[in-house]
Amino acid sequence: MVRFTVLASGSKGNSSVITGGRTRILVDAGLSCRELFRRMRLADEDPETLDAILVTHEHQDHINGLAVTARKLGIPVYFTEGTHRAWMRWLTPRRQMTYAQWLEQCRQQAAARQAEAESAANAPEPDAPGPAQASPQPAEAIPQKDPTWLPGVEYFCAGEAFQIGDIAVSPFTIPHDAADPVGFVFQAEGVRLAVATDLGYMPPNVKAQLQGLDLLLLESNHDLEMLRDGPYPWSVKQRVLSRVGHLSNDAAAEFLETEYDGQAAYVILAHLSESNNLPDLARVTAERALSGRASLLANKLLLAEQHQPLSPINF
Numbered sequence: 195m196v197r198f199t200v201l202a203s204g205s206k207g208n209s210s211v212i213t214g215g216r217t218r219i220l221v222d223a224g225l226s227c228r229e230l231f232r233r234m235r236l237a238d239e240d241p242e243t244l245d246a247i248l249v250t251h252e253h254q255d256h257i258n259g260l261a262v263t264a265r266k267l268g269i270p271v272y273f274t275e276g277t278h279r280a281w282m283r284w285l286t287p288r289r290q291m292t293y294a295q296w297l298e299q300c301r302q303q304a305a306a307r308q309a310e311a312e313s314a315a316n317a318p319e320p321d322a323p324g325p326a327q328a329s330p331q332p333a334e335a336i337p338q339k340d341p342t343w344l345p346g347v348e349y350f351c352a353g354e355a356f357q358i359g360d361i362a363v364s365p366f367t368i369p370h371d372a373a374d375p376v377g378f379v380f381q382a383e384g385v386r387l388a389v390a391t392d393l394g395y396m397p398p399n400v401k402a403q404l405q406g407l408d409l410l411l412l413e414s415n416h417d418l419e420m421l422r423d424g425p426y427p428w429s430v431k432q433r434v435l436s437r438v439g440h441l442s443n444d445a446a447a448e449f450l451e452t453e454y455d456g457q458a459a460y461v462i463l464a465h466l467s468e469s470n471n472l473p474d475l476a477r478v479t480a481e482r483a484l485s486g487r488a489s490l491l492a493n494k495l496l497l498a499e500q501h502q503p504l505s506p507i508n509f
Contacts, residue, residue, distance in 0.1 A: 214382025215360030
């Protein structure tokens with residue numbers, strides 16, 4: 195059985211679960227671990243059966259609960275190398291300091307090392323403790339937990355297919371303002387599903403990937419007029435409208451009307467902006483595109499939601 199469940203989609207968090215055969219993968223972890231587990235259970239998905247986490251890119255609405263979820267379940271995380279590096283830099287930002295501050299830090303560290311050496315030299319020789327006498331390691335000697343530590347890290351490259359258990363994964367490059375963002379095509383038991391969100395436009399490589407599918411999760415982020423008249427600062431509006439921003443309702447509809455092959459049983463509109471879009475606007479724009487081509491009428495159109503999971507789709 196192949197099963198696809200959208201747990202959340204939008205600017206406040208994105209995550210989906212795909213099951214194929216005996217393998218279950220979490221695609222992005224943009225909610226807290228607790229909320230991810232809650233939503234999985236609402237959708238009759240068992241968090242304990244997850245085998246891996248796949249990451250599209252390092253923006254917070256896609257990785258917010260990543261580390262805690264991976265550690266709690268003891269499962270590996272699959273990144274591109276660029277995305278992994280960007281995620282690590284985000285968790286461990288470098289502190290800016292002046293040259294004088296750096297010199298003072300070096301002086302303090304040298305003085306601390308000297309004091310430690312003198313203390314060790316003057317300390318009396320202790321009796322060799324037996325097993326029952328061994329004292330616990332002082333708290334300062336126990337290393338702090340590394341916020342970037344994960345149970346396992348696996349790298350993949352866009353354009354190079356790989357396998358996770360019973361699911362074949364084909365990552366492809368998308369145009370977005372992240373380090374190395376990707377979309378995915380999944381294949382299991384003869385069923386093909388694609389995830390394509392967070393892209394500023396539809397380049398030829400993406401259009402080629404989104405053919406011959408049984409399910410398509412496609413971004414329909416904003417209505418152009420709502421974005422232009424909306425509350426965002428002009429700089430943010432420019433980012434969203436750019437070729438590395440987000441796909442508008444009109445851009446998604448243009449693809450569905452002119453270059454989509456209509457093979458998918460389900461088209462799910464995703465990553466709708468709560469400030470610059472309305473579900474009815476996204477739906478009507480896509481329905482108009484689909485209704486213009488008789489071959490697409492069999493496609494079932496769904497809208498992914500931010501605050502609750504969609505009902506699982508089974509093949």
